[in-house]
Amino acid sequence: MIEPVIEIIGFTKIYESLTAVDRLNLNIEEGDVFGLIGPNGAGKTTTFRFLATLLLPTRGIARIAGYDVVRQVRDVRRSMGYMPDSFGVYYGMRVWEFLDFFAASYGISRYRRRRIIDDLLELLDLGHRRNDAVQALSRGMTQRLCLAKTLVHDPPVLILDEPASGLDPRARIEIKELIRELRSMGKTILISSHILHELADICTHVGFIEGGKLLAAGDLQRILEEIRSHQILEIRVIGAERREMERALGDNADVTDIRCDNGVWVVDFTGDDEAQAQLLASLLERGITVQEFHQRRVNLEEAFIKITRGEVT
Amino acid sequence: MRLRPLRQSPTLAALRRAPGFLVALLHPRNIPTAVGAIRMTLRVLRESARRVWAMGRAVAENPIVTKELGEIFQTRRAVILFALFLGLLGLTIYAAWPRGDLLLSNIDVVARRLVTVVGTTLLALICLLAPAFSAVAITGEKERRCFESLVTSGLSSKGILLGKLIASLVFLVMLIITATPMLSLCLLLGGVSPGELLGMFLLLLEAALGFTVLGLTASCIFERNNAAIGASYIIALPLMAVLLTMAWQGGLFSPGISMELLLVSVVITFFILSIFSRTTVRPRESRPSEEETAWSQRQTGLVLDRDLIPDRWIAPPRRKDLLPDGANPVLSKEIHSELIGQGTLMLRLIIQIGLALAVVPFTLLYFIGAPAWFFSYIAIFALLIAPTFTCGMFTGEHENRTFSLMATTLLRPRQIVMGKFLTGARLVLLLLGILIAPTLPALAYAHLSFIRGFTLGEFILCLVICLLWALALVALGLMWSLISRRTTTALVATYLTGGAILAGPLLIHAVVMSFPALPDAWAGVALPLSPLSHLFAIAPGEMSEVLFPAEGMTVSGGGGGLLFLSGALIATALALGAMTLGHDWVWRRWRGLGEA
Structure with a gap:
């Protein structure tokens, strides 16, 4: 069995009367890009801060690269790069000084530091801003600089908490491309974001968290397949009356929910492809003119809504 | 109509x-x-x-007042402050209350003295607390990024300032009111008229108003909490010293003076409110461009030039190459940090005011044969500047949201603590050096020509006492910064503890000596803690026998000075050791509660 690079067992964090995270278990294997998805206050940042050695758990343990995050703090920090969701920069420093400070803080020799800073500035496309003051950088560039700082000691594990939050579309695309690049370099990445379709593009695995509980986790494609068993059909008809349409759809045993949005009937359907064909045939038999009949593609956003609603486990 | x-x-x-x-x-x-x-x-x-x-109605319905009062009174800090305030006051009255034969003889004098002591204690507490509340009134909003929302709300600028002023005042007024029952006890002794007590209350209210307005003014001028608090205390502490001396002499607590001061303080308050409501309480650019900043700094002369000495020592030139292997990154970061490198108004202001005071009045005191006053000034100057530069060193990492970045590196607590301590010590000693250096030749001349009975060894001893006192203050400021969540808390706590160490023992001595009921042995117990008592014990100076009693020292002169030096060194080393060992514990405390 492959040893997971990130392993969380029964992590619970309680703040006085509030349970931020409740018995969370999670395994992430080497090379995975794991997206942790959940609404605000779900417990994502608490989990990330626990893994980043910044938070002590109420209960539970976690290991990163085999090191205990509570007891082997220095080994964990050496193996992991953490980018917080909200961070500042040291005013008065220039871009290269900022990276030099963090590289020196990880005990990297001056000879290696010089090369690392050059490489990172090139990788993050910050070479032209090398001598600029960090406070003069745009939000997107500051995010990239923080990502560069996270990579400065070449850790095998990256923990990125909302790396694209507050960025414009162009900067978000750049960050997404960077994460793809890091994935191709073999890094294991744990990432959270509110922009779900972006996660769908870069993640191999996802986990859904809400109210401090992990609702579902696993391979992204497998989860989407599961969701697909609860299909959504979109039907546009010409001239049919509302009552007639409701009767026609309601008579079908696979239809679980019907609603009409701007002339398009949206149907929750549990049947397979053959059952879909039968539904279409039954509509035509009743003399309803069907202009459009198709299955909506299930994406991560719908999966998120369905899972957090408790429709899928 | x-x-x-x-x-x-x-x-x-x-x-x-x-x-x-x-x-x-x-x-x-x-x-x-x-x-x-x-x-x-x-x-x-x-x-x-x-x-x-x-x-x-406008004042009562001012949402600022409601918000601020909620913030003040719903915290544990308010309860602690009330408890400390009343406890200290009660202790003073209890200690100074006449007993035995004194109740029968000379009761008028004793009662009057008691009222003076209690009034002076109250005045000192009010003067110390008032700027702490008001100096962060506007800068706090700016740092929380709520300032623009506030200014663009339906509230007028005057309403905002008035609300802040009233909210800061209410707490102090409540402190004064809660002290009323204790103070009324003094009436039981006789010899003091209700009119005199009323005059004292009025004066306390005026002091509260005056020092609150001072803090509010600093808050309007500066952009950051620590700058506003530092500037407020730099002005408030000397002013407080003058007021307390006058109050101690008994000339301040009279209805006539209170009435005259009432008019002055109210007029000044309205004047300042009207000025700042027109000019300052407006949304500004969150950060002016570098050219704009440079221009305004050059126009006002408040700029540090990295290429010139002594500015070069304070703000070292920018690094041109990577840090050498084995260097402490925190030390380098702190030395080149914005506070030191940007030539802040604060830093230059401190140097200018400090130099002006050191060169003219205190060197004159030295020349007339009272060098102890000169050294005392250096010790007080150290208390004024050390907290300004050290109290934000740890709390700043939280406030600037850089804590997570640094905390997840492999930096050891020893590196972090020493990096920050050495930066603070370097800066404070440099500023003291700048203060002393221009006067040294003159002092040496005076020393050789005029001043008798003050050897070169004693001169150096006094100088070293001042410098080690400054180092201890740097460690004290850092400790408060490590255990506090906010820079303002650390600043106020450092000023209060530093001030208590500096002046507390002398005040205790003065109080004990004023009341025959108290055993004389108590008078000198705390004296060795204060550098001032050692400086006055070693160096000649025209001194008040009550305030600076050389005879009260258990070990006087050079011996006492050397003992103080050892104590200051040990205290500094212990503080650094405690910070290094406790650093992770404190972080774990934060880790347990989440980042501030």
């Missing part, structure tokens, strides 16, 4: 024409005029009452 100007009033014109006011009222022909005059007076009174009522 709009009132007619008084000079155009027909009633008044008729009265002027009348042979005499009373005659005019009594004469049947003038009855309508008299009725008119009475009606006009009633109208004026009604209008005035309406305006006062409207103003009162």
Whole structure:
């Protein structure tokens, strides 16, 4: 069995009367890009801060690269790069000084530091801003600089908490491309974001968290397949009356929910492809003119809504 | 209804024409005029009452007042402050309360002395607390990024400032009110009239108002909490020293002086409120461009030039290459940090004011044969500047949201603590050096020519006492910064503890010596803790026997000075050791609670 690079067992964090995270278990294997998805206050940042050695758990343990995050703090920090969701920069420093400070803080020799800073500035496309003051950088560039700082000691594990939050579309695309690049370099990445379709593009695995509980986790494609068993059909008809349409759809045993949005009937359907064909045939038999009949593609956003609603486990 | 100007009033014109006011009222022909005059007076009174009522309602309904009071009174800090305040006051009254034969003889003098002691203690506490509340009133909003929302709300600029002023004042007024029952006890002894007590209350209220306005002014001028607090205390502490000396002499607590000061303080308050409500309370650019900053700094002369000495020592030139292997990254980061490198108004202001005071009045004191005052000034100057540069070193990492970045590196607590301590120590010693250096040749000349009985060894000892006192203050400021969540808390705590160490022992001595009921042995117990008592014990100086008693020292002169040096060194080393060992514990505390 492959040893997971990130392993969380029964992590619970309680703040006085509030349970931020409740018995969370999670395994992430080497090379995975794991997206942790959940609404605000779900417990994502608490989990990330626990893994980043910044938070002590109420209960539970976690290991990163085999090191205990509570007891082997220095080994964990050496193996992991953490980018917080909200961070500042040291005013008065220039871009290269900022990276030099963090590289020196990880005990990297001056000879290696010089090369690392050059490489990172090139990788993050910050070479032209090398001598600029960090406070003069745009939000997107500051995010990239923080990502560069996270990579400065070449850790095998990256923990990125909302790396694209507050960025414009162009900067978000750049960050997404960077994460793809890091994935191709073999890094294991744990990432959270509110922009779900972006996660769908870069993640191999996802986990859904809400109210401090992990609702579902696993391979992204497998989860989407599961969701697909609860299909959504979109039907546009010409001239049919509302009552007639409701009767026609309601008579079908696979239809679980019907609603009409701007002339398009949206149907929750549990049947397979053959059952879909039968539904279409039954509509035509009743003399309803069907202009459009198709299955909506299930994406991560719908999966998120369905899972957090408790429709899928 | 709009009132007619008084000079155009027909009633008044008729009265002027009348042979005499009373005659005019009594004469049947003038009855309508008299009725008119009475009606006009009633109208004026009604209008005035309406305006006062409207103003009162505006203040009572000011959302700033509600918000601020909620913030102040719903925290543990308020309870602790009340408990400390009342505890200290109660202890003072208990210690100074006449006992035995004193209750029968000379009671008037003892009662008056008691009122003076209690009044001075209250005054000191009010003066110390007032800037702490108001200095962060506006800068706090800026740092929380709520300032623009506040200014663009329906509240007027004057309403915002007035709300902040009242909210800061209410807490202090409540402190004064809670002290009333204890203070009333003094009336039982006799010898003090209720009028005198009323005068004292009025003076305390004026002090609260004056020092609150001072803090608010600094808050309007500066952009950051620590700059506003530092500037407030730099002005407030010397002012407080003057006020306390006057109060101690007993000349301040009289109804006459209080009434005169009331008018002055109210006028100054309205003047300042009207100035700043027009100019300062407006949304600004969150951060001016570098060119704009450089221009304004050059215009005001408040800029550090990295290429020139002594600025070069304070703000070292930018690094051109990577850090050498084995160097402490925190030390380098702190030395080149914005506070030191940007040539802040604060830093230059401190240097300018400090130099002006050191070179002129205190060197003169040295020349007239009182060098102890010169060294005392250096010790006080160290107390004023050390917290400004050290109290934000740990809390700043939280406030600037850089804590997570640094905390997840492989930096060891020893590197972090020493990096920050050495930066603070370097800066404070440099500033003290700048303060002392211009006067050294003159001092040496005076020392050789005029001053007898003050050896070179003692001169150096006094200098080293001041420098080690400064180092201990740097460690103290860092400790408060490590255990506090906010820079403002750390600043106020450092000023209070540093001030207590500096002046507390002398005040205790003065209080004990003022009351024959207290055992004399208590007087000198705490004296060795204060550098001031050692400086006055070693160096010659025209000193008050009550305030600076050399004879109260258990070990006097050079021996006591050396003991103080050892104590300061040990205290600094212990503080650094405790910070290094406790650093992770404190972080774990934060880790347990989440980042501030």
